[in-house]
Amino acid sequence: MIATESLSKRFPRVTALDRLSLDIGPGVTGLVGANGAGKSTMIKILLGLSPATEGRAEVLGLDVATSGAAIRERVGYMPEHDCLPPDVSATEFVVHMARMSGLPPTAARERTADTLRHVGLYEERYRPIGGYSTGMKQRVKLAQALVHDPRLVLLDEPTNGLDPVGRDEMLGLIRRVYTDFGISVLVTSHLLGELERTCDHVVVIDGGKLLRSSSTSDFTQVTTTLAVEVTDTDAHPDGTAALREALTAAGVTFHARVEDGMPGAGHVLLLEATGEETYDLVRDTVAELGLGLVRMEQRRHHIAEVFRPGTEAATSRPQEVPTR
C-alpha cells in the first residue's frame, strides 16, 4: 500500500522526517509519535501535497513525486484540524466532496447517504455543521474521506478532542472501514494504547526517525510476569502481604512494584512465573491461606514500552507518548 525509502523532509530549522524506510501492507496501520514527531508531514508527502527533500515514496504503486493527483483520486484523507464549513449541512458538504472527486450527481448523493449512515450520522446530517459536537464533526471528516470509495484512507489524529466514549466509537468505526469495506487505513495518533487495540500493524516514529515497525501482536507478546490479586480475610487482614510472604518463602521472585487492585481487594502482586508450576503454587498457596483469588493473569507487553525500554507498562489506559 505504502512504501518509502530513505524519505526525508527538512525545513530550514528542523528535520521533520529523517531517512524513513517503510513498507506498509493492507489492513489498519497506526503511525504513532509525540506531537512534532513528523506524522502530518509524512501524510502530506504521501498525498503528493508536499515534496520530500530526499528519498522516495510510493502509494498504491504510484510515485508521490510525479503522481500526486492520481494518488488523491484513489486515497481518502481526513485532516487533523477542523476544516469544515459551518454554514452547510453534512449532506451538502459530503455531496460536494464526492462531486469534487469526480462522482456524477446521483452517485454522489447516494454514496453520501450511505457513508453518513455508516459513520453514524442520521437526522443531524441535514443541520448546519456549525452546530455539531466535536465527535459529529470528526464523523463528517471521516465520511468525506470515504465517500469516493478509496482503496486507502489516511486519517490524521481522528480521535483528537474526543472524550473516552467518543474515542472508542471512532476507533470502532476505523476498524470497520477495513473489516466491512476492505479500505486500508493509515491512522496517526499520539495515544499508544488506542492504536494497540485498533491496528494490525504499528509504526512508531520519534523526531522524524523510525523507532519501530511491527505487527501489533509482536508488540504485545506475553511476558513472564504474572499479576495476582487476592482478597483479605479475618484470619489475614492483609491477604496480599500474607501471600507475598508465603510465596517468597517458596522461592518466588516479586517485582518491586505493586499496583492498586479492585476496590475492597488488596494490591496486585507482580511476580515472575517460571512455568506452569508457578500457577499451581500460587493457586495452592492462596487456597491454603483461605484467601479469595480475584485474578491471576499473565501480563502482555504494551506498545508504550517502546518509549520506556526495560519497563513493563501495566496499564490498559491509553498512554500518551512522552513529549520530547
Ligand SMILES: Nc1ncnc2c1ncn2[C@@H]1O[C@H](COP(=O)(O)OP(=O)(O)OP(=O)(O)O)[C@@H](O)[C@H]1O
Ligand atoms: N511548514 C513547516 N515549516 C517549518 N516546520 C514545519 C512545517 N511543518 C511542520 N514543521 C515541523 O516539523 C516537525 C514535524 O511536524 P508534524 O506536524 O509533521 O508533526 P506531527 O507528528 O504531525 O505532530 P502534530 O500532531 O503536533 O501535528 C515539527 O517540528 C514541526 O514544527
